[in-house]
Amino acid sequence: MFDQKDSPNRLVCDDIPADKVGDSICTVYISVNKSTELELFRGETILLKGKRRKETVCLVEVLEDYPDNHIQTSRVTRNNLHVKLGDVITIHKLEDVPNAQAIHVLPYIDTIEGLTGDLFDPFLRPYFANGYIPVTQGDVIQCHGGMRTVEFKVVELTPGPYYNN
Incomplete structure (x- = not known):
């Protein structure tokens, strides 16, 4: 599908399992290896980019035993990005995200x-x-x-x- 070595921030969308659905809708889950590679830490704010220049922001959580080139997202997040399960999105670390007034x-x-x-x-x-x-x-x-x-x-x-x- 795509070369993971050339684009480490491109990940395939998966659904959040039923046991995590109650958690915050604005949380996405990635593997420990991907977190280390992209220098993302638990609770950091990331920018997700989907289709047709759609963007949203989420908090990142880290999962043990999860594929490195996948990301778990909620249905609401996928709808905001205009993507479906199996589509590829890109993630980027956001520095100093201010609080809304x-x-x-x-x-x-x-x-x-x-x-x-x-x-x-x-x-x-x-x-x-x-x-x-x-x-x-x-x-x-x-x-x-x-x-x-x-x-x-x-x-x-x-x-x-x-x-x-």
């Missing part, structure tokens, strides 16, 4: 049908409560609450394209 999100209308009232407290507050959630302008985020899932689009970030919240 303001995030402007809008809900998708079809995910809020039948909901009334405030969407911030039941959906957005728990999503960002843990802190250090990387987001990119243009990302779609899924927030769970009240036995429902609501999707929001990140319309604007102050002061730039991607930040930790």
Whole structure:
């Protein structure tokens, strides 16, 4: 498919196993060897690049006994990158990702049908409560609450394209 020696930052997308789905949606998993090769450490913020110039940011976690040329990503992350399982993405280390001062999100209308009232407290507050959630302008985020899932689009970030919240 591609020469791994020429492009060590190109990885094949795999799905996150069911036992890790409850973890943060913005986390990706790579092998120990790949982490060492790319000088990435657990909890660092990385930039992922997919198809059609789509980008998003995630936190990296390291797995033992995992193929070196693969990366585990959530369905939400793959959708933001416009890739499918088995597609190749590139990852790049991000230095000094600033914290967002303001995030402007809008809900998708079809995910809020039948909901009334405030969407911030039941959906957005728990999503960002843990802190250090990387987001990119243009990302779609899924927030769970009240036995429902609501999707929001990140319309604007102050002061730039991607930040930790």
